[in-house]
Amino acid sequence: MSRRAFVLRGLALLLFVAFVTAPQLFAFVFEPLAANRAPAIYNQGSLLALTLSHLRTVALATLASTVLAVALGILVTRPWGQEFLPLSRAIVNIGQTFPPVAVLAIAVPLVGFGEKPAFIALFLYGLLPIFENTLTGLTGVSPQTLEAAKGMGLNARQRLLQVExxxxxxxxxxGIRLSVIISLGTATIGSTVAAKGLGEVIIAGLQSNNLAFVLQGGLVVALMAVLIHDGLGLAERMAARKPGRHGGEAA
Amino acid sequence: MASLRASLSLDRVGAVIAVLIGVALTAAPFVTYRANRIVAGEGRMLADALPPAGVAAVVxxxxxxxxxxxxIRRPAIRLAAAALGLCAVFPxxxxxAGFVAPAGNGFARVSPALGFWLLALAFALLAADAxxxxxxxxxxxxxxxxxxxAAIALLLLSxxxxxxxxxxxxxxxxxxxxxxxxxHLWLALGSxxxxxxxGLPLGMLGHRIRRLRTALLQVLNIVQTIPSIALFGILIAPLGYLAAHVPLAAALGIRGIGAAPAFVALFLYSLLPVVANTITGxxxxxxxxxxxxxxxxxxxxQRLVEVExxxxxxxxxxGIRIALVQNLGMATIAALIGGGGFGTFVFQGIGQTAIDLVLLGAIPTVALSFAAAILLDALIDLTQRGAHDRD
Structure with missing residues (x-):
């Protein structure tokens, strides 16, 4: 990573933390947008609390979908689950044509308003990218590698845990990163069904015709998404480097 | 020998689907009856939801x-069985609905319930597997x-x-x-x-010029990470300014709120798949x-047009498939900023806790995305075949 990119990331993070903890400091930026002496900074709740509950919903949903999607991905790539592979591929393909809003909207009448429908929508929609990537990852392991692992005397469980x-x-x-980014956006829409999150700020702005609210809600979510996208990308690159290094040592 | 044994043994996928069908028939209500549009409903099991002949036919x-x-392992027979099931359960x-609601009661509402959805899901899974x-x-x-x-149109028109x-x-x-x-179609297809x-010319330029490629993909990737509702909202500001200060823009119908920001946002989202895939291709x-x-x-x-x-x-x-399917779904959000589309019904339905109104918006959206995905997948296969023929 170049030094300039590093500094840029640090600045973005700093800006984000400063804005959600002390939004009033930035009031002058948003004042020109707030017409008719409307408040320039969201005043119906703390931005920090909304950001945290937004993050909590996304984190919990992603955790749940990761556990289930990876388990399912492992299941259909084992010999006794192989029969489910074509069907599960089809389900993933079909599932991805479902817009997140539709999942959210259908969940409301079933479980009522609040965090629950948002959690269900995020959980279900988050499953797809993780499941698909688990499949791609596990089926992409070369047969030679697996043969070698078998030759070394590893049993099926050891091969799964130590090689595949x-x-x-x-x-x-x-896949998890894609899922988190989609969830961050979908959680914003979750505010239309009364889930606590940053969508509240945007929707309050849309309802009272206050562009300042819309912009600050949008910016916080966007900044958060870019930062998380970036951070997880970093984690991926580290994970990708690790097996290579082990291979180097072994050789 | 092996094939004979395979053809008689239990199919695991089929067994799961059979269990699903069993649960749907015995343990879940087939329809929900409500005295009016928004009160809580009561479930009706299959046996109470249809006249005896109908119950027998569905079962x-x-x-x-x-x-x-x-x-049975032969996919053609499994497909026929799934079609039979769907043809029984949808009508x-x-x-x-006519049987459960009291005659002449205009307020009573009947909606498909869990049992119906599970049956439809099971048959659809069976069809997809086949x-x-x-x-x-x-x-x-x-x-x-x-x-x-055609079958759906027939069902609805009949x-x-x-x-x-x-x-x-x-x-x-x-x-x-x-x-x-x-x-909705105009927003999604137009954008x-x-x-x-x-995106195509941008992608071609990016293919030629390496520095442009890196910068282009980086910017478009960042656009992609901005949540849809936020981008829709953020675009209100510049477009509102444009409408207020450029008479031509206002005359063209560009407003801060409405279809214009939705169209621009959808356009920006679909640039990444188109540009990235053009460069990759x-x-x-x-x-x-x-x-x-x-x-x-x-x-x-000539090389570009006739070969590359x-x-x-x-x-x-x-790339166009990804963009189109994504836009057909995301166009629902346009309703939040007054841009119209099927999202109008979804959000109205959420506001009124009327699930059927939500479905009126959600089902066509899903159907459109699904049809677009199948259509473009087929088109991709056809062009792939064409490219191989030319080899």
Whole structure:
């Protein structure tokens, strides 16, 4: 990573933390946008609290979908689950044509308003990229590698834990990253069903015709998404480097 | 020997589907009855939801499909069984609506319940599994899509579903439904079209100029990470300014709130898949092929139009597929900023806790994305085949 990129990232992070903890400092930026002496900074709740609950919903949903999607991905790539592979591929393809809003909207009548429908929508929609990437990662392990592992006397469980999963990890992480980014956006829409999150700020702005609210809500979510996207990308590159290094030592 | 044993043994996927069908028949209500549009509903099991002959027909079709799923391996037969199940259960839920609601009660609402959805899911899974195993060619897939569309149109036009709550919601809004449908299509298709017009040349430039490529992909990647509702909202500001200060923009119907920011946002989102895939597709053209074209005396323009673009076409189309499917879904958010589209019904429905109104917006959206995905997948297969023929 070049030094300039590093400094840029640090500045973005600093700006983000400063804005959510002390938004009033930035009031002068948004004042020109707030017409008719409307407040320039969101005043119906703390930005920090909204940001945290936004992050919490996304984190919990992603965790749940990661556990299930990786487990399912492992299941359908084992010999006794192989029959489910074509069907699960089809489900993933079909599932991805479902817009997140539709999932969210259909969940509301089933579980009521609040965090629950948002959690369900994020969980279900987050499954797809992780499952797909788990499949890609696990089926992408070369047969020679698996033969070699078998030749070394590793049993099926050891092969999975010590060979297949570590090799598939970068691809799985890429799926998790995609899932988190989609969830961050979908969680914003979650505010239309009364889930606590940064969407509240944007929607309050849209309802009262206050562009200052819309912009600051949008900027916080966007900045957060870019930072998380970047951070997880970093984690992926580290994970991708690790197996290579081990291979180097072994050779 | 092996094939005989395989053809008689229990199919694992089929067994799961059979269990699903069993649960749907015995443990879940088939329809929900509500005294009016928004009160809580009560479930009706299959036996109470249809006249005896109807119950018998649905149960027989479901058991036949379950048996085929679990025991028979030939994909064609499994597909037929799934079609039989779907043909039984879809009209049945319409009949049930007329049967459950008291005669002459205009307020009563009947909606499909968990049992119906599970049955439909089980048959759809069975059909999807069979179709995957049949490995149909692109033309057959398109024909299947057309047949499914015709069957749905027949079901809706025949009035078999007229008593269902979903269709009652539609009947009250038929005019605005088609207006929003046009708006939705215009937003999604128009923005994807403009993205192709801009993205293809950008991608070609990016393929030639390495520095432009890196910068372009970096910027477009960042745009992609901005959540949709935020981008829609952020665009209100510049477009509002444009409308207030440039008379021509205002005359063209550009406003801060409404379809314009939605269109621009969708356009920006669809640029990444189009540009990235154009660059990837052109990059994959083997150097030997371009060298041969050069040796034949083709100019740079001829090489691009006659050799590189045709060879890159499947990859470019894959990018357009991603953009289109994504935009068809994301256009629902346009309703939040007054941009119209099917999202109007989704968000109205959320506001009124009326699930059928939500479905009136969500089902066409999903159907459109699904159809677009199948259509473009078939197109990709066709161009791939064309590229190989030319080899």
């Amino acid at each position: 999963l570590p090799l598939a990890l970068p691809v799985i992480l890429a | 027989l079709a479901a058991i036949a499909a379950a048996a085929c799923a679990a025991l 049945a839920v319409g009949v049930s 179709l995957m195993r049949l490995r149909l060619g692109p033309w057959v897939r398109l024909a299947a899509l057309a047949a499914a569309g 009035g078999a579903w007229a008593d269902l709550s979903l269709m009652k919601e539609y009947a009250g809004r038929a005019e605005s439904f088609w207006r929003e449908a046009r708006q 994807t079209g403009v993205a192709c017009l801009v 052109l990059g994959q053209v083997p150097a030997a092929v371009t060298d041969a074209a050069r040796g034949m005396g083709m100019s740079a323009r 673009l045709p060879l890159a076409l499947p990859v470019i189309l894959a």
